[in-house]
Amino acid sequence: MAIWDFVKDTGKSIFGKAEASPAEAGAEPSKPAQKDATQAKVEALKKELRTLGLDAGDVHLTLKGDTVKVESRGANRETMEKLILAVGNIEGISKVEADMPEDAKPQFHTVAKGETLSAIAKEYLGDASKYHAIFEANRPMLSDPDKIYPGQKLRIPQAT
DSSP: OEEEEOOTTOSBOOSOOOOOOTTTTTSOOOHHHHHHHHHHHHHHHHHHHHHTTOOSSOEEEEEETTEEEEEESSOOHHHHHHHHHHHHTBTTOOEEEEOOOTTOOOOEEEOOTTOOHHHHHHHHHSOGGGHHHHHHHTTTTOSOTTOOOTTOEEEOOOOO
16 A cells, blocks of 8 residues: 655645534534544545546545545556545645555656646656646646646656
């Protein structure tokens, strides 16, 4: 099982902004309340995966704190990498745990302030004009090559 780190306070907001929790108000939250909140977050994550077309019904998510464990029997390497990124690039998630085939070492890049897909393509693929390959490798999470943000992780495709 491999673990990937993400920027917890960066990414798409799907959990909503809850009012002060009992813990923030000085009270200890009840176990059922914690379980319900965790289940609601898992359901929000699954809904996001369905929206992106990444859950064919065989994806199982487990959330513990800000760490998500992703399991899928039917996902190939590319789909598994996209699942990791789709879940990890959610605000509030700091780690994603998943099994990858032994020979599969995905290459991810964390976007820095001011970076463009062209600059990233030049760094990894040797040619700025190959930015479209990175864009396509990150579909459906990316809808526009110009809409990347600092802290976002991107899949880097194998150089061709």
